[in-house]
Amino acid sequence: MAERLTAVAGVRAVVLGGSRARGTHRPDSDWDLxxxxxxxxxxxxxxxxxxxxQGSPVEVAGPGGWGPWVNGGAWLRVDGAPVDWILRDLDRVEAVWSACRQGRYEVGGQPGHPLGFWSPAYPGEVALGCVLADPHGELTALQRETSGYPEPxxxxxxxxxxxxxxxxEAARKSAPAGDRLHVSLCLSRAFGILVQSLHAHHxxxxxxxxxxxxxxxxxPKTPxxxxxxxxxxxxxxDAAAVETAAAVVRDVREVLRANAA
Incomplete structure (x- = not known):
């Protein structure tokens, strides 16, 4: 499949991603290409x-059809297995990688990503993926670059x-009024940021x-x-949950400060 895809005009390479590339998949996991x-x-x-x-009609979403970051693609079933094609603009991936090396990143709205799409995922996908077809050697070269995490x-x-x-702190103001939606959004955002920070730290x-x-x-050393x-x-x-969250944030920030080197 990968070889036939790279014969399509515009397609430069095909990479296996997701849990199957990382070896953490279940028997029913999708094949993400x-x-x-x-x-x-x-x-x-x-x-x-x-x-x-697939053996039956399939709709392929073009660039932008699935949102500004996930971009487009198709959902297939091949021999009973779910296979996802996910479009990635190589020029944009390379631009994001250049920004990441300078310590710059974006967080954009994207369907399917409730905490936003963090742009470092682009080079991360290349780093952790398995190159299946790369006739021009472009992805292979980029994968070598992204094997090292940029210090900036x-x-x-x-x-x-x-x-x-x-x-x-924003959640602390809403909790006494019982505004569970705002509290849940604030706390989810806080924990999502901590997760990103901890991964980057390591x-x-x-x-x-x-x-x-x-x-x-x-x-290592996560609280x-x-x-x-x-x-x-x-x-x-509720208010007690906010204080629990505040303690978690303090503990993580202490880890980040103590192990900044």
């Missing part, structure tokens, strides 16, 4: 190829933990929210019972 393109990929050819692989990005994401404290790519809490909890305390706060969503 990143289709890295330049310019405008031939959607008609991709649609025809997808329909051929590490510092920037670790410093971002200040916003977690700010979000908890020079580990964080790709999305799924599984990120457990992964952060398993990192004890991190995941359990986060769960307690998100279940409570």
């Amino acid at each position: 990143g289709l890295y393109y330049r310019g405008a990929p031939d959607l008609a050819a991709l649609t025809e190829l997808a329909s051929t692989f 990005l590490r510092a920037a994401l670790a410093d971002a933990a200040w916003e977690a404290e700010f979000s908890v 020079r580990t790519w964080c790709l999305n929210e799924k599984g990120a809490l457990a992964a952060a909890a398993a990192l 004890a019972f991190f995941a359990e305390r986060v769960g307690e706060a998100l279940r409570g969503l």
Whole structure:
């Protein structure tokens, strides 16, 4: 499939991503294929190829069809297995990687990412993926570059933990009024930032929210019972929950400060 995809005009490389690339998949996990393109990929050819692989019509969403960051792609079933094609603009990925090396990143709104899409996921996907087809060697070269976590990005994401404290303070004002929606959004945002900061602190790519809490909890020197305390706060969503969240933020920020070198 990967070889046939790279024969489509515009498609430069195909990478296996997700849990199957990292070896953490279940038997029923999807097969996630990143289709890295330049310019405008031939959607008609991709649609025809997808329909051929599935054996029935498939709709392929073009660039922007799935939002500004996830971009586009298709959901297929091939021999009974779920296979996701996910479009990635290689020029944009390279631009994001350049920014990350300078300690700059973005967090953009994106369907399917309730805490926003953090731009370092782009180089992270390349670093953690398995290159299946790369006739021009572009992804292979980029993967070598992204194998090292940029120190400026590490510092920037670790410093971002200040916003977690700010979000908890916002929740503290809403909790007495019983505004559970606002409290839940503030605390979720705070914990999402802490997870990003902890991953960056350990020079580990964080790709999305799924599984990120457990992964952060398993990192060295993460405060004890991190995941359990986060769960307690998100279940409570009251004044006591806010104080639990505040304590978690303080503990994580202390870890980040004490191990900044």
